[in-house]
Amino acid sequence: MACFHCGLPNPSTLGPYRAVILGETRDFCCPGCVAVAETIEASGLSDYYLNRDSEPQQRYAAAPAELLARFDHPAVQREFVSHAGDTSIAELSIENLSCAACAWLIERRLQQTVGVLEATVNYSTHRLRLRWQDEHITLSTVLTDLDRIGYTLRPFQQDSHASALKQQARTQLLRVALAGLGTMQAMMLGVGLYLGAFQGIDTEYRDYMRWISALITLPVFAWAGWPFYRAAWQALRARHLTMDVPVSIALWGAFWASVYATLIGQGETYFDSVCMFIFFLQSSRFIELKARQRAAERAADLLTINPRLIKYWRNNQWQDMPSDELVSGERILIAAGDSVPVDAELAQDSGYVSEAMLTGEPAALRKRRGDMLLAGSVVGDSALEAIVVRSGNDTLLATLHQLMSRALSEKPALAQRADSLAHWFVARVLVLAVCVYIGWQFVDPSQAFWATLAVLVATCPCALSLATPTALTLATERLAAMGFLLTRGHVLSTLPEATHIVFDKTGTLTVGALQISECHVVSPTDSRESLLALVLAMETGASHPIARALCDYIQSQGVAPAVISATVTAHPGQGLALAEDHGLYRLGHAAFALGAHTQADSEQVVWLSRDHVPLLRLCFSDQLRPEAHALIAGCHARGLTTVLLSGDASAQPQRIAETLGIQQVYSQQSPAQKQALIAQWQAQGAIVVMVGDGINDAASLAQAHCGVAMASGTDWAQTSADAVLLGDRLSALLPAFALAEHTARNVRQNMRWAVTYNLGILPPAALGFIAPWAAALGMSLSSLVVVFNARRLRHIRLSE
Structure with missing residues (x-):
């Protein structure tokens, strides 16, 4: 009996030492291992024994x-x-x-x-x-x-999951090595048997070489081929057919038929073909496994391993606390070079962080007091004090990771069709194999088994099942590296079919860093400070660029927020309302604040009113994103119809559209009106891509065939969208369209190759022209062709 903790043999004279771990009594080799195991159990960390990379020799078979x-x-x-x-x-x-x-x-x-x-x-x-x-x-x-x-x-769990994948890769490599060694030895003996069949060989030498081949093949068949048999048995128990079913039938048939021929001293043996078949299959799966692991690394990179302990302020001193126990309002100290474990507000005058994990830009960014430090950011040369805003699964980093995981797990229609075709093909191949066996019984019974075996091996739909998911995974990885994070699986198949691309204005085509250019008090009875204090109180907590600009401006004036007793009501796309004893205050554009029949302003303006009587007028200025011109020109070059949808009632949307060359402009649009316009175009056959950032864009992003949200936008917008632009890089849109087209083309190539190969190899295999070992080689090469063709997506040049 081996020690449950370290795996070393338990002594026969001392002990045995025992402790209850994971609900069962376990044996240990020494008091030290008992003490360590009991400490792990008492600390609530007993899942260590489920996830450890290197496990002891004895392992319980199933989880209790x-x-x-x-x-x-x-x-x-x-x-x-x-x-x-x-x-x-x-x-x-x-x-x-x-x-x-x-x-x-x-x-x-x-x-x-x-x-x-x-x-x-x-x-x-x-x-x-x-x-x-x-x-x-x-x-x-x-x-x-x-x-x-x-x-x-x-x-x-990212760390244990990565260890498990590494362990799987190591085990797979050992299976490939054993199968390769067995193939070389069995082939050397096989050459002697083949030559003896033509030139003559004594029976005792022939039987000796067959028995040696059987002994060499046995560990290859039993251990290197075990994953195929296990998967086939699991599928049959669940009453489903997978590609491992025909593979296992072929391997078991070839091995035991060869053993039978060896026992009776008559017939042919194919031990070398069994070894070669397993070697080719395991080699192709190992290459595929490494390709899939590298493709998933970008998604894993979104989960920075945050510091397990973080210093927080308690009882007038800094104390250590696990980062996953932090709650909103805690004051924390993040050491230089550490990653930020939560979303927090900077609590000191200034500091530097790198947001390369989220934006791809390694340059350090200067943050000022009150600025947000996002989880996953890396602190610069000096420690930073901050106040926790969001922790755990509520952080932006966790949200983006969850969204990308959802995209990777979802299957677009193209992948679902490929899976259905593969499983349909397996059932037909099994029926066809039976027909081939019966047909050869009338022609040459001695060839019936080997022709059937060749059919099962040659037509295994491995390439068919790999054709779509491999290309989609590699494309998703490259898009994430460019700053285009998929949150829905259908995006890669939707983008190439798009006909319209719709943009919001503020925070999307413009930088969104609005500044107050004019502040004019209209009311003769209210002071400027009191009105600004009321505006600050109403906008506190809002995330729209206009709200941030208002709060920054008013706080820079040294004005504190007013004390309000009622709840502020948000009207998406229009403004805010507050019912106080003195009347109904409204903060928003002219039509909302001053009345439905008020003329739109000629520039971007926010009004504060009481019972529709103007009190304060605030004018804003913004600037276009530097990449906006190239983006719109690139959309026109792709034949897309460009549309600007904005809730702004001023003349600014029209001016921006004329500057950029946008074809259609719709201003003063409520969220419902934006959604209705998109639905109208969809009813006319348009495939619509929507790009936005605010709460007022959430309905439109959800309505569009493909919604793209800015990473700096609201959580509501991001969860409604199908993709997120990390770092707000509009420049990633055009490469995303190009890569989606390349991916669709790559999938079609893979599918055509897989179907053509399986249909082309079927007649010669059924007619007995292809030996089982050649069928195994062809099937493995077919799978590798698909994998390597998909890997070209990593290196395709994309113009921005």
């Missing part, structure tokens, strides 16, 4: 039911489960996921489970996005159900 039941506890779920109404959402790591068909099997299994609303597997990162209703099913029930069919799920 009582252990899985712990994942239903609210305190445990707080770390990895988010809630939306009566539904729960979790991201889980999957072990033993060997191919795209396994991902399809897990999805189908869960989608048939009562209470599971959504189950999408990202084969590239071996992660499952699960959405379920707690009142109908528990998380432990889902974990137990998948554990029974051979798939172990654990809450996603």
Whole structure:
């Protein structure tokens, strides 16, 4: 018996030392291991034994039911489960996921489970996005159900998940090495047997070489081929067909037929073909595995490993606290060079941080008191004091990661069609194999088995299943590196079909750094300070660029916010309202603040009114983003119709449209009107892409076929959108369109190749012209062609 903690043999004379870990009594080799294990258990860190990279020799086969039941506890779920109404959402790591068909099997299994609303597997990162209703099913029930069919799920943790993937790659490489060594040895003996068949060989030498070949092939067949048999058995238990089913039938048939021929001393043996088949299959899967892991690295980079301990101010001194326990309002100290663990406001005069993780720009940015420090930013040369605003899953970094994970897990229609075609193909291949076997019984019974084997091997739809997800994953990775973060899976298939691109104005085409150019008091009875104090009180907490400009300007004047007793009501696209004892105050554009029949201002203006009587007039100035001209010109070059939709009632939208050359302009549009216009164009057959940033754009972003939100925009806009522009880089839009077109073309090429190969190889394999080893080589090369063709997306030149 091995020690549960370190894996070394337990002494026979001393002990045994025992302790209850993970709900079971475990044996240990010494008191030291017992003490360490009990400390880990007492600290609530016993999941270490589930996620450690190097495990002891003895491992329990399945997770105990009582252990899985712990994942239903609210305190445990707080770390990895988010809630939306009566539904729960979790991201889980999957072990033993060997191919795209396994991902399809897990999805189908869960989608048939009562209470599971959504189950999408990202084969590239071996992660499952699960959405379920707690009142109908528990998380432990889902974990137990998948554990029974051979798939172990654990809450996603970046460090342990990366270790698991590395361990899988190492194991896969060992399987390739064993299969390669076995293939070389079996081929040397096979050459002697082939030559002996033509030139003559004594029976005892022939049988000796066959037995040696069988012994060499046995570990290759049993261990290197084990993932195929396990996956096939899991699929059959779930009453589904995957590509591992024909592969396993072919391997078992070839191996045991060869063993039978060796035992009776008659017939042909194909031990070398078995070794070669496994070697080619495992080699192609290893190359594919490494490609998928590299493609997923960008998504993983969004989760900076934040400091586990952070200093916070308590009892007039700095104390250490785990970063995941920080709450809003805590005063924290972030050391130089550390990443910011939460979204926080700077509490000192100035400081420098790098937001390269979010924007891709490594240059240090100067932050002033009150500016937001985003989670994932890296502090410069000196420590910074800050006040926590958002922590945990509420930070911008966590939100972006969740959105990208959702995009990677979702399957566009093209991928779903490819999966359906692959599984349809497997069923037909099995039927065809039976027909080939029966047909050869009438022609030459001695060739029936080997022709059938060649058909099963040659037509395995591995390339068909890899054709779409490999290209989509690599394209998603490259787009994220450019600053175009996908949050929905359909974007890459939607962008090439777009006909219209619609822009918001403030914060999208313009920088959004508005400045007050004029402040004019209209009321003869109210002071300038009192009116500004009221404006500041109404706008405090708002995130729109106009609100930020107002707050910055008023605070720079040394004015404190007024004390208000009523709640401020937001009217998206119009302004704010406050009902006080003195009357109804309105802050917004002229039509909202002064009355429906008021003429629009000729410039961007905000009015403060009381019962529609003007009190204060504030004029703004803004500037266009430097890349806006090139972007609009590039959209026209692609044949897109450009539209400017703005809630601004002034003449500014028209001036901006004329400056940039935008074809259609709609100003003074409410959120409902914006949404209605997009719906109208869609009804006429247009494919609409919408780019915006504010709450007033959320409905339009959701209505459009593809909504693109600015990273500096509101959370509402980002969650309504299908993609996010990191660093507000409009320049990433045109390369995104170009890469989407290249990706669609690449997928079509892969699909054509996969279908052509499978249909082309079928007749000669069925007619007996292709040996099983040649069929294995062709099938593996076909899969590699698809993977390497998709990898070209990493290096395609894109013009901005």
